[in-house]
Amino acid sequence: PPVENMILRYVKSKADWWTNVAHYNRERIRRGATVDKTVCKKNLGRLTRLWLKAEQERQHQYLKDGPYVTPEEAVAIYTTTVHWLEARKFTPIPFPPLSYKHDTKLLILALERLKEGFQVMTRLNSQQREELGLIEQAYDNPHEALSRIKRHLLTQRSFKEVGLEFMDYYSHLVPVTEVEPLEKITDAYLDQYLWYEAERRQLFPNWIKPSDSEPMPLLVYKMCEGINNLDSVWETENGEIVVMLQTSFEKMFEKVDLTLLNRLLRLICDHNLADYMTAKNNVVIGYKDMSHTNSYGLIRGLQFSSFMTQYYGLVLDLLVLGLTRASELAGPPTQPNLFLTFKNTRTETRHPIRLYTRNVDKLHILYRFSREESKDLIARYLTEHPDPNNENVVGYNNRRCWPRDARMRLMKRDVNLGRAVFWDLSNRVPRSLTSFEWEKSFASVYSSDNPNLLFSMGGFEVRILPKIRSTLENFISSHESTWSLQNERTKERTALAYIRVDDEGMKSFENRIRMILMSSGATTFTKVANKWNTAVIGLMTYYREAVLHTRELLDLLVKSENKIQTRIKIGLNSKMPSRFPPQVFYSPKEVGGLGMLSMGHILIPQSDLRYSKQTDLGISHFRSGMSHEEEQLIPTLYRYITPWSQEAVDSQRVWSEYALKRQEALAQNRRLTLEDLEDSWDRGIPRLQTLFSKDRTTLAYDKGWRVRMEFKQYQIARSMPFSWTHQKHDGKLWQLSAYRTDVLQALGGVDGILEHTLFKGCNFPTWEGLFWEKASGFEETLQYRRLTNAQRTGLSQIPNRRFTLWWSPTINRSNVYVGFQVQLDLTGVFMHGKLPTLKISLIQIFRAHLWQKIHESLVMDLCQVLDQEMDALEIETVQKETIHPRKSYKMNSSCSDILLFASHKWPVCKPSLLTDAATNDVFGAESGLKPSNKYWLDVQLRWGDYDSHDIERYTRAKFLDYTTDNMSVYPSPTGAMIGVDLCYNLYSGYGSWFP
Secondary structure, three states, X not given: OHHHHHHHHHHHHHHHHHHHHHHHHHHHHHHOOOOOHHHHHHHHHHHHHHHHHHHHHHHHHHHHHOOOOOHHHHHHHHHHHHHHHHHOOOOOEOOOOOOOOOHHHHHHHHHHHHHXXXXXXXXXXXXXXXXXXXXXXXXXXXXXXXXXXHHHHHHOOOOOOEEEEEEEOOOOEEEEEEOOHHHHHHHHHHXXXXXXXXXXXXXXXXXXXXXXXXXXXXXXXXXXXXXXXXXXXXXXXXXXXXXXXXXXXXXOOOOOOHHHHHHHHHXXXXXXXXXXXXXXXXXXXXXXXXXXXXXXXXXXXXXXXXXXXXXXXXXXXXXXXXXXXXXXXXXXXXXXXXXXXXXXXXXHHOOOXXXXXXXXXXXXXXXXXXXXXXXXXXXXXHHHOOOOOOOOOOOOOOOOOOXXXXXXXXXXXXXXXXXXXXXXXXXXXXOOOOEOOHHHOEEEEEOOOOOOEEEEEOOEEEXXXXXXXXXXXXXXXXXXXXXXXXXOOOOOEEEEEEEEEOHHHXXXXXXXXXXXXXXXXXXXXXXXXXXXXXXXXXHHHHHOHHHHHOHHHHHHHHHHHHHHHHHHHHHOOOOOHHHOOHHHXXXXXXXXXXXXXXXXXXXXXXXXXXXXXXXXOOOOEEEEOOOOOOOOOOOOHHHHOOOHHHHHHHHHXXXXXXXXXXXXXXXXXXXXXXXXXXXXXXXXXXXXXXXXXXXXXXXXXXXXXXXXXXXXXXXXXXXXXXXXXXXXXXXXXXXXXXXXXXXXHHOOHHHHHHOOOOHHHHOXXXXXXXXXXXXXXXXXXXXXXXXXXXXXXXXXXXXXXXXXXXXXXXXOOOOOOOOOEEEOOOOOOEEEOOOHHHHHHHHHHOOOOHHHHHHHHHHHHHHHHHHHOOOOOOEEEEEEOOOOHHHHHOOOOOEOOEEEEEEEEEOOOOOEEOOOHHHHXXXXXXXXXXXXXXXXXXXXXXXXXXXXXXXXXXXXXXXXXXXXXXXXXXXXXXXXXXXXXXXXXXEEEEEOOOO
16 A cells, blocks of 8 residues: 555664764764764764674574575585694593683683783773683683583584674774673683693694784784795796795685584594584574674674684685695694794705795785796786786885885786786685775886885785895895895895884774774873773784885874874863973872873974875985973983884894703703893793793683684774783883883973972972872762762862862962952952962962951961060061951052051161062161161062062062052051062062061
8 A cells, every 4th residue: 555655664774874974973973073972973873783683684694595605615625624633643622621720820811811801990890700700710710610611512503693883993993892700700711711722732733823923013023024034035037036925814704614513623622612612603693673693704703713713714725725725834843944944955945835824814925936827827817807907007006105116026927926816815715704805905026127125014014124125224224124035045135124003004003093082071180191091002002113204194193193292282271381290290190290101292204295106215304203491301212112123133032041041040950030031021922020920820821812812802892002012921012111210301300390380389298209109099989989970070170170270380380471450358369360270279279258268367477476586676566467367368459467556766778679688688877768767568479380480579570560550558668568479389478677
């Protein structure tokens, strides 16, 4: 009926509109347009629903048309794996026996890993509380926990629903899964067990990364060295060609067939474990009111997903490499090859694939062809894909971040070879398992026409230029962001690797800053600064010297640091630079600053814009990043971090020294002491100190931890800048204590910094042990109380108010060039501009007429002292004048507070400062003033600020003002004014004195 059609049409158009708005907003978010926080959150929700809807369709499709793997393919894959495992003499991993000797260690490691996620959380939801409870319980009675875990591994095959949410990185979304806490502990134990047993049996060959032995940047460095150490790799005399192909297994996780996976897992571990692992992937996935059963594809957020992924990846590797080349790369099972090395040159040169490495799903393959091999491959490719109009050059990816003459030159032969290599690779793996996409791959060809080898890896863009292909002066004058690669055999520098940060790395940093700014609405200034510090340390300690060569990143750092500071300034309702000198942001927390780390006070290298796009000319001039009116140079974080190339060299030295020292000690039958290792304690990767950490015995059983850290992003919805390292395993890879002392120095020492604050007014005896870090944990104690939402958001204002008040002499300084002075009610404090937070604090401090009371008590004290000294000073009477209650803060006229009557007349001097009075004053007739029998005192209070707290100048000015104007009435021409600065705790006097 027509009505139904109308309804359907309406629903359809509404649905289309909903979807379009979602995509439109996401495009804006991705592009970096300013977007409201709520828009972001709603958009994330919409995309989650759209994704889930598509995923339901996919699962449904699979159940209808699947499985997609044909029996022939499956058999081929299975037999390949069987042959490989037999050749490696692999013994399957048994079910963990009831009294397994490493049980407690593995359990403790599993629990530690789960607990790590809770370190920074203050408020937990019920599920997280339950998980923590279970973890503690397992710590308390491990035997019970272990027997429960093993029971579950044996029998449990149906599981609770898994929650799904997406973590929004703006450029992409990452699925995060929430698993029932009890199951999580079982999974975590299984993960530790499998990794430990697999490493003991050497299941994973050397090319499988991320491995525990080196962090990602070091892997990139090793890769460059590995390429450079290949047998005569840079020779092109006889038309040899090197091809570096980087690509990734597309949709590797989504296309995992669970039946096939189960069969493959049964080859390496007990069938109960294999069944448990596949059943765990076959669960209901739910988000709010949507749910479906996952029957196709791997869930990445399970604790043991990293193990399954790496094993499944290994099977794909075998298909790509072929069994013979794979075993040549891996070396004999009894003594496997080290990464990127071969038993001998003959094995190395037997096959075009010289190097292979896979990082989760990204692969890098290095081929070296002789002239005949390359001709043959190109011919085979062109017969299948003829190219009469030479269109292969079009749409050939290149590395656009390098100047034009350093990119790959798209010569016909080289382009055809690049495409041929990719085509050959695509034919090696069935499409039902995974595929390669040309758009997302890049084949860099090094040949007689192409002197550079380009690739990107782990966020680094690398360009290797061999010595034989570069001019000598170019080769010698390399920047600090290049690695010079040494040939192992001849020990000469045969190539340079230029490195920079790739666009993705920059984008993710920029998005991280956007996240910080977006969520900083109701947080404290210190939290914003802390988040900035974490982000910038994460960036700088990972990329190190690559940052210097990446001009766009330096600009981005300056921009981001400015944005963070502006956010804090806006929180105080003012963006005037002079109110916020660097002291406020960079001074350490102990003296009340924000302790920000700076990467923006840097000279950004510039080269001539006209030519720098074309060729690398070197640097012609610098321009400054951030600057301040006071022209202080804040030290840059980069200078305090050792470059990776140096770390690598250091590491080799330190560990070989350690081996020697250890042998020596064994020979002398003594133990190594700290003195032996003192100079190399903080060196090496991993740091030498990790050998002596207290939990080293347990950590020795923690295998596969680095890839586990990588997979953490699928388990916890939080951005993790340090997921590439782990302090317990690698040691602390950066030391920033020197940075802090240098910052203190640059800002003028502690005293110079404290001059900007209320320190003097607080009357502390000394600045040591100042209160900031453990700040009156007032808001911390309130956090756990039952509070309304409004109260809870109000909590974050307490630290901000404290901060503003502490820096108030600087933030509320007088030489701000615009605005009007406003005097606060009932006090003598002047506000320069509208600073609401500060105003509240100051009014609070001087509540209940405190200003007036201070004035009265000072006058009373003076009267008492003068009463005691009446004879010495020849005073007849001391009279306290009655004054108007508002006198103490009336700042445009005045009157006397105390009047002294003389017994005889006093000789007086010309007006002078209290401090000069004793030395050079002339009394009596020579001064030209008549002796006087009345003498007044006027007490003036003020609240100084950083620019004007010269109390002597102030008192003199006020004295001269008030004695000459016609508003103020003083009882006699002789008297003195006493000035007191309450903010800086200073006092002075000015007037005519008598001896």
